[in-house]
Amino acid sequence: MDKVYIIDAGNLSGVPYVRLGGTGNFSVFKTFDCGQCFRFDPTDTSVSSYSVSGVALGHHVTFTEDRDGVTILGSTEEEYKRIWERYLSLDTDYGEIDRIVTTALDDEGCAVMTRAAEAGRGIRILRQDPWEALCSFIISQNNNIPRIKKIIFSLSEKFGEKTEDGRGFAFPTARALADAGEEELFAMKTGFRAKYIYDAARRVADGELDLDAIVRMENYADAEGELMKIKGVGPKVAACALLFGFGKTEAYPVDTWMKKVTARHFKSAPDPKKFGKAAGIAQQYLFYMERYINEGK
DNA sequence: GGCCAGGTGCGTA
C-alpha cells in the first residue's frame, strides 16, 4: 500500500501548489469521473497528464496527475494537510478496503468484485460538504450529468460566494437557497426539483435538520431516516448524500446503473452488509466497471 | 416528435 507524501510545495506565478508522491492508488481521472462530484471539469487531457479544475469546500483548485504523481494547484502545504488530504481521502488505507471488497462475498462474487476493484482502482470517495452533497443529489434525480452540472453551476454563480482567488463560486449555503425561495429556484431550470431543494434548504437553514448531527450518527438507518424526512429524498439520494458528504462509507446507493451491473454479473444482488464499511467503495467499483463496459472501451 | 436521463411521490389495487 502506497503512502501518499509531499514531494515539494511552492508557488507558480503567485499560485501556491503542492506536489504529491506515493499516489499509485489514487487516480484523479477516476475519482472525478465516477459521478460522485459535479463541480469539477477536465482542463487538461493531454497524453502524459490529466487535470480537473473546480470548486470544493469554498476553494478553487486544480488537481493534475502525471507519471510522477499528483499536483494540487491552488493549495499551500498547510491547506493540503488541513483540507485536501481529508477531502481526497488520502489519509485512508485503500489497500485494506480493497482486501475486504474482494473477499467479502462467495467465490463467484469475489471473482466479480476482483474485476470491479481492478476496473475502479484509484477511485477515492471524496469527503464533500454535507449540504452540497445532499442538495446536489436531490438535483441529480431523473437527470443527466451535464445538466446536473449546469444547474449546480448556475445556482453557485447566482447564490454562492465568490472564491478567494475570484475564479469560481462556492456552493450556496442552505440559508441562501432558502432565502431565494422556491420560485427563484424553479427559474434556475431545476424543474420539479425546485420544491425539493427548497424544502431541504429551509429545513437546514431553520435548524430543523442538523446535518452535523447526522454526520455524527453511528446508526445508518437513523441517518437515512433523518434525510428522508426531506421531500424528494428517497433511499438512493439519501445513500449518495451519506456516502459522499456525510462520511458514511457503508452507504450503498442502488441506481439504474447498479441494477444493470448486478443483473449482468450476479445471480442475485450482493448484500451490501457483507462489505460493512467498505460497501460504498464496493459500489463505486461496480458502478465504474459498468460505465466502463458501456462506453465500449 | 418522442424518448430518455444515476428517482421520488402519489394514486390505485
Next chain:
DNA sequence: TACGCACCTGGC
C-alpha cells in the same frame, strides 16, 4: 406492500 405513472428540461 406493490406496482404504474407523471414530473421540468435539454439533448438526441
